[in-house]
Amino acid sequence: MSFTLATPATVAEALRLLADRPEETAVLAGGTDLLIDLEDGTHRPRQLLSLRRLPWRALRWNGPSLTIGALAPLAEIEADPRVQRRLPSLARAIHAVGSVALRHRATLGGNLGRASPTSDLIPLLLVLDATLTLVRTGGRRELPVDAFVRGSRRTALAPGELIESVTLPSPLPSEYLWQRVRLANDISQVGVAVARGSSAPEWRIALSGVTPRAVRLPTAEKLLGQGLPAPLALELAAQEAARRAPFATDKRASEAYRRRLVQVLVKRAVTSLTSSLPAAPGTEIHRARRVAAARRRPPGKESR
Ligand SMILES: Cc1cc2nc3c(=O)[nH]c(=O)nc-3n(C[C@H](O)[C@H](O)[C@H](O)COP(=O)(O)OP(=O)(O)OC[C@H]3O[C@@H](n4cnc5c(N)ncnc54)[C@H](O)[C@@H]3O)c2cc1C
Numbered sequence: 001m002s003f004t005l006a007t008p009a010t011v012a013e014a015l016r017l018l019a020d021r022p023e024e025t026a027v028l029a030g031g032t033d034l035l036i037d038l039e040d041g042t043h044r045p046r047q048l049l050s051l052r053r054l055p056w057r058a059l060r061w062n063g064p065s066l067t068i069g070a071l072a073p074l075a076e077i078e079a080d081p082r083v084q085r086r087l088p089s090l091a092r093a094i095h096a097v098g099s100v101a102l103r104h105r106a107t108l109g110g111n112l113g114r115a116s117p118t119s120d121l122i123p124l125l126l127v128l129d130a131t132l133t134l135v136r137t138g139g140r141r142e143l144p145v146d147a148f149v150r151g152s153r154r155t156a157l158a159p160g161e162l163i164e165s166v167t168l169p170s171p172l173p174s175e176y177l178w179q180r181v182r183l184a185n186d187i188s189q190v191g192v193a194v195a196r197g198s199s200a201p202e203w204r205i206a207l208s209g210v211t212p213r214a215v216r217l218p219t220a221e222k223l224l225g226q227g228l229p230a231p232l233a234l235e236l237a238a239q240e241a242a243r244r245a246p247f248a249t250d251k252r253a254s255e256a257y258r259r260r261l262v263q264v265l266v267k268r269a270v271t272s273l274t275s276s277l278p279a280a281p282g283t284e285i286h287r288a289r290r291v292a293a294a295r296r297r298p299p300g301k302e303s304r
Contacts, residue, residue, distance in 0.1 A: 001041070007050045015137045015162065017049055022159035025049050029071060030105035032098070033114045056109070056164060059083070064170040067133075070109025070163040075100070077108060086171040089124060093176040093193070096120040099184045109163040112145070115213065117152045118187045122214040123206035124176045127195035128168050136161045152212040172197055173276065175269040178209075179261050181252075189253040192241075192265040194273055202226055205237070205266060210245040210258055217241050220266070228274045238266040 003026075008014040018025055026045035028034055029052075037043035056069035059080055066087065068077060077083055078094040097103055097111070097120050111121050112132065122145065130145045137160065145166075148156050157163070174195035178188040191208040203224035208214040223237040242263035247255040 001038070001044055003045050003048050005048045005050060007053055009053045011054055011135065011164075012137075014049060014051060014054060015135065015160065017047070018162065019137050019160040021047055027051065027113065027162065029107040029110040029113070030073065031110075032102055032106045033110060033116075051109075051162070065167060066171070067165050067167045068108055069165050070112075071107050073104055074106050074108065074111070075103040078103065087128075087168070087174075089174040089176050089193070089195075090128075090168075093120050093124045093191075096176070096178050096188065096191075102185070108166055112148065112163055112166065113155065113157070115149045115151070115153050115155045117212050117214070118191070118209045119214065120176070120178060120188055120191050120208065122149055123191050123193035123208040124174065124195075125166065125168075126206040126214055126216055127174060127193045127204035128172055129197075131167045131169070133164045133167065134158075134161045135164045140164070142167075146216070149213050154213075170198075173273055175273045177265045177269045177272070179265065187252065190258050190261040190265060192262065192269050194266070194269040196273060203229070203237075203270070205241060205269075207241070207245055207262060209252075210247050210262065215245060217244055220244065224270065229270060234267055234270055237270070238263045241266045
């Protein structure tokens with residue numbers, strides 16, 4: 001296989017090179033996925049367009065909103081102190097990806113461009129209402145991540161278009177949990193992201209690893225209701241999540257195991273999130289926390 005390698009220094013030049021030969025060009029970011037495709041021959045481009053010189057690596061906070069350049073290496077996002085403080089779930093989800101070495105090369109734009117059904121980042125971006133900014137010669141548009149990812153390795157990118165950045169509107173309380181056989185360099189059998197928003201639906205749940213694309217689960221979200229969910233509501237929501245998606249058996253896990261994982265991980269993720277949120281007085285969780293706190297107090301110390 002032979003191809004030309006282009007490493008444009010400006011966005012305009014990159015877009016021109018892409019627009020000239022959209023069907024024959026492969027876009028290269030960190031290359032952790034693409035280079036494998038080139039090696040095994042699933043992709044045979046005539047032109048390789050490397051984005052590495054484009055100025056799309058920065059993380060920019062604008063009030064509560066965070067915009068991440070498509071070429072930001074995952075390791076840089078994970079290590080950013082403000083991400084760790086304001087969006088720890090994103091740092092944790094990134095930590096799940098591959099290995100340390102891989103995260104230094106792999107980019108956020110590449111994870112979205114790949115649109116893998118087992119992406120550890122797409123479910124979290126879904127519950128956080130992330131939006132992508134896409135650019136092409138003479139134009140720019142914004143698309144919610146839900147509309148961008150169309151299926152397994154299928155996206156809404158038009159010919160000649162590139163992902164410029166990803167914006168998270170506000171750092172909602174959120175959690176991402178996953179299960180896999182090996183801790184590093186393995187792919188999640190199931191990933192579960194949950195977030196608590198300020199508008200309806202208050203709770204958001206998304207799964208990866210079970211369908212061709214990560215999905216939100218509106219019925220299970222509604223079952224969690226308003227405020228901190230009671231144990232029964234959580235149980236019903238977790239059961240609904242495990243029933244809902246069209247699970248499949250493959251080399252990583254059986255259908256039955258995946259269903260069980262979803263049920264367990266939804267409960268754990270919601271519980272982990274609620275344990276970090278304030279509970280309204282009078283609610284079941286508030287009472288349960290008071291009982292637990294009383295049990296932890298040394299004898300003789302009364303609560304005020
Ligand atoms: C050993 C191994 C383990 C892995 N483990 C995990 C894991 O645990 N979790 C997980 O989620 N993923 C995992 N991955 C997948 C991979 O690491 C990620 O998807 C990574 O984020 C891809 O980023 P990249 O920059 O390397 O993309 P590249 O390989 O450069 O590109 C991937 C795709 O996106 C397109 N693309 C890249 N950037 C842009 C852009 N700005 N605009 C338009 N299109 C673009 C490319 O054309 C290509 O089609 C693993 C991969 C390997 C090889």
